[in-house]
Amino acid sequence: MKIAYRKTLTVLILLISFISCSAQTLPLYTALENIPNNAHVKDTNNELAPYVGTYKANYGGNEIILFITKEDNKLESRAKKQFYRDALVIKYLVKNSSGTILQDTKNNNIPKIYIYSTKMKSQNSVVLIYSGTNCRVGWGDIYLTKINSTQISWEYRPNDIILDDTKCPQGTDINIYLPETKDLIFTKQ
Template sequence: MKQLKILLTVSLLINLISCKAQTLPINTALTEIPAGAHLKDTNNELSPFVGTYKADFNGNEIILYITKQENKLEESSHKNYYMDALIVKYIVKNSIGTVLQDTKNNNSYNIEFYSIDIPAPNMVGFLYSGTNCSVGWGEINLKKISSTQISWEYRPDDITTTAAKCPPTLDTTIYLPETKDLIFTKQ
């Protein structure tokens, strides 16, 4: 009898250890995601966006470095879950080559820029946390228009209200292009 209890206990522990979190498609609605779930890029919709892209806008050169991260922890006040996501780092330079903002090589910026949904075929929606004091936070959409080009749309939230709450010593300039239909070319 004692050996049976030990065997059942060991079997139960093995089952618990081998259980995996529920895997769901990447575009599952937030209300449908159980805590601990994994939103998986099962249809490989994110990979075509991975790479280095460049565009010029109003005299500035913008370089996007897009990578794919599997199992990114998404923490919210309601639940935590994991998701496959595109992570964007960037460098913005002015016309004479001076770096205005660099999130690729400079970790002092606390800027988040990662994918949160797929609103349409060949399109990925991103959350952008903004610069200092969250100035410019909002949504950025990238649309794949060819194997070497993506179209950019950035819609920042209310900039003036957010900037007014920021200490005057901090740079609240939004260096990313606030525009629609800007074409980035893969390098």
């Protein structure tokens, strides 16, 4: 009977250890190389919430509207590992001066075009990755800095090359509609 009790206790301890190791929770500032497989990079201090909302700016004759939401437990696969991250997700709408929609990721739900946060740069600054548009044109990084409760500053650093032009059909719209600039102020609506 003591042997059965010890075996049960040993199995229970091993099970608890396995569960606690595989579900490690880490803060948003954790560097990628320090994130183990299956960990959860969690917004424990609610640092992403101030960015959530609808923001507008005008640039180059276009109106840009950002729809920023927070997604908990977003699965991410990077550096040969998978983990979960609480992240900001941006959908956007770009209209020209006559109101014609140039690009709309909010209503069209184009899965190949995405923007989501990958790390906190500081308490008031977040880094996002942008997939680019058709054929991945314009993929790169976006930096948002919280100025105050109603304004964020935008910086977009695109990489303009086409990664795989063999898969980009002739006549495909390869324009970058997001503002390629630094210090553009978006105002919360």
